[in-house]
Amino acid sequence: MKRKWNWPIWVGFLVAVAGVFSYGFFARYPTTRDFPWANLLLLGIGTALLVVGLFRAFGRPQLYRGKIFGSIFTAIALFLGAFFCYEIFYVLRQVPPSTGAPRVSEKAPAFTLPDQDNNQVSLADLLSAPASSASTAKANGVLLIFYRGFW
Amino acid sequence: MRSFQDKLSELESRGIRVVGISVDPPEVNRQQSQKLAYTFPLLSDPKAEVIRRYDVLHAGAGPKGTDIARPAEFLIDSNGTIRWVNLTENIAVRARPEQVLKAFDERERGGGN
Numbered sequence: 114m115k116r117k118w119n120w121p122i123w124v125g126f127l128v129a130v131a132g133v134f135s136y137g138f139f140a141r142y143p144t145t146r147d148f149p150w151a152n153l154l155l156l157g158i159g160t161a162l163l164v165v166g167l168f169r170a171f172g173r174p175q176l177y178r179g180k181i182f183g184s185i186f187t188a189i190a191l192f193l194g195a196f197f198c199y200e201i202f203y204v205l206r207q208v209p210p211s212t213g214a215p216r217v218s219e220k221a222p223a224f225t226l227p228d229q230d231n232n233q234v235s236l237a238d239l240l241s242a243p244a245s246s247a248s249t250a251k252a253n254g255v256l257l258i259f260y261r262g263f264w
Numbered sequence: 265m266r267s268f269q270d271k272l273s274e275l276e277s278r279g280i281r282v283v284g285i286s287v288d289p290p291e292v293n294r295q296q297s298q299k300l301a302y303t304f305p306l307l308s309d310p311k312a313e314v315i316r317r318y319d320v321l322h323a324g325a326g327p328k329g330t331d332i333a334r335p336a337e338f339l340i341d342s343n344g345t346i347r348w349v350n351l352t353e354n355i356a357v358r359a360r361p362e363q364v365l366k367a368f369d370e371r372e373r374g375g376g377n
Contacts, residue, residue, distance in 0.1 A: 147356070208335075241342075255283060257338040
């Protein structure tokens, strides 16, 4: 008798892989980036389907295929999931403590740096110039955003 | 930073200037700000001097183990005094413009300068 196609293994594997590789997409939106619940949800659904597929393959091997490739796919999915969790819950949290950073009500350290057009810009300039030519609001402060860079 | 570009008019209507700082050279900043259509300045601190001055250095975290800035946001008032700081504990979690607007508005209501 020809054995049946064990679809939960294939679908589960694809969903789990999509869960890891869609990180770049979901990271574009703060609601799915601050905590990557969408990726973890896909990983969870994918793993559950793989488990269902494996139960079929090992429980009723005369009816369903997938003992060997099901095990391989599940191992790959689990490895990818473990790598993802390591990155998300460990690597991304390795941030220096910055205990010497200026605090609220302290003076902001002065600086002069070149902008994207190589004009020298100082903090004093930024604090005294209006926020934009389009806006009539008077200069009311500066938001400094330190970022890792594009490289 | 994309989210700050999206909310830039709300920040600028309050007189708040938005400025980015990283170790990227001006050429990279020019390319990126054109590509992403950023209208606020990106400042270049390749030797991480200002980044060190603010103690937001992430040593060895850049390409080939170079020093870069960790994500951090400082709101400075027109007198040069820091009014709000956000030092994330997770590289993926950054300040949102709504937090900055809230901090600014609460201070305005509280009778600041």
